[in-house]
Amino acid sequence: MSEVEIRQVLREDAGWKKAFEDFYSACGVRRVGRRRHAYFAAWAGAELAGHSVVLFDKGRWVMDGLLVKPEFREKGIAKKLTEARIRYAVGQGAAEIWYACEDGNLVTTCCHLRYGFEKVCPAHHHCSIATAHWYRLKVTPALFRKFPALRPGEGMNAYSAV
Numbered sequence: 001m002s003e004v005e006i007r008q009v010l011r012e013d014a015g016w017k018k019a020f021e022d023f024y025s026a027c028g029v030r031r032v033g034r035r036r037h038a039y040f041a042a043w044a045g046a047e048l049a050g051h052s053v054v055l056f057d058k059g060r061w062v063m064d065g066l067l068v069k070p071e072f073r074e075k076g077i078a079k080k081l082t083e084a085r086i087r088y089a090v091g092q093g094a095a096e097i098w099y100a101c102e103d104g105n106l107v108t109t110c111c112h113l114r115y116g117f118e119k120v121c122p123a124h125h126h127c128s129i130a131t132a133h134w135y136r137l138k139v140t141p142a143l144f145r146k147f148p149a150l151r152p153g154e155g156m157n158a159y160s161a162v
């Protein structure tokens with residue numbers, strides 16, 4: 001059993017930047033720059049096992065960049081990273097949380113629909129529900145009744161991945 005710890009990246013220092021570039025080298029995810037954001041990482045000791053971000057973009061809290069290293073998959077890490085990001089955005093006052101994704105992407109299937117994200121065409125976008133790539137979660141009391149771990153202040157920082 002190896003301990004995997006989910007933590008917000010509080011210092012975007014040189015060590016983390018190098019780990020970030022290496023981690024996303026195959027899929028070209030860029031850092032979010034000056035937009036309000038929080039990165040969440042899953043650490044197995046000193047090894048980066050998973051990584052993700054939630055950022056405030058054009059008036060919306062948006063989740064992005066969810067990636068778990070193949071050897072750490074199917075241990076619940078992506079779910080924990082998603083819950084951490086939702087909690088963070090709710091704590092920042094988000095009434096809605098968004099992300100964009102291709103149809104049929106495993107990220108959607110595994111980690112977002114379960115919480116109640118629904119496909120929508122955002123205002124001022126030229127799309128229909130059939131062609132939209134945006135998903136929205138409305139933050140409601142019912143969400144917290146169903147998923148108490150999404151309340152800000154809830155949830156564990158560390159857990160065991162088997």
Ligand SMILES: CC(C)(COP(=O)(O)OP(=O)(O)OC[C@H]1O[C@@H](n2cnc3c(N)ncnc32)[C@H](O)[C@@H]1OP(=O)(O)O)[C@@H](O)C(=O)NCCC(=O)NCCS
Pocket residue numbers: 024027028029065066067068069072073074075076077078079080106107109110111
């Ligand atoms: C999708 C991804 C993030 C899932 O990570 P993970 O840590 O393995 O996911 P979890 O262990 O938290 O699983 C969450 C749920 O999805 C299910 N799941 C995960 N991988 C699955 C798979 N390959 N097939 C079917 N179900 C799967 C799990 O069983 C779990 O469901 P459950 O709670 O009902 O049992 C991971 O496979 C990945 O990083 N894929 C590549 C993503 C990518 O290309 N991102 C682009 C950014 S560069």
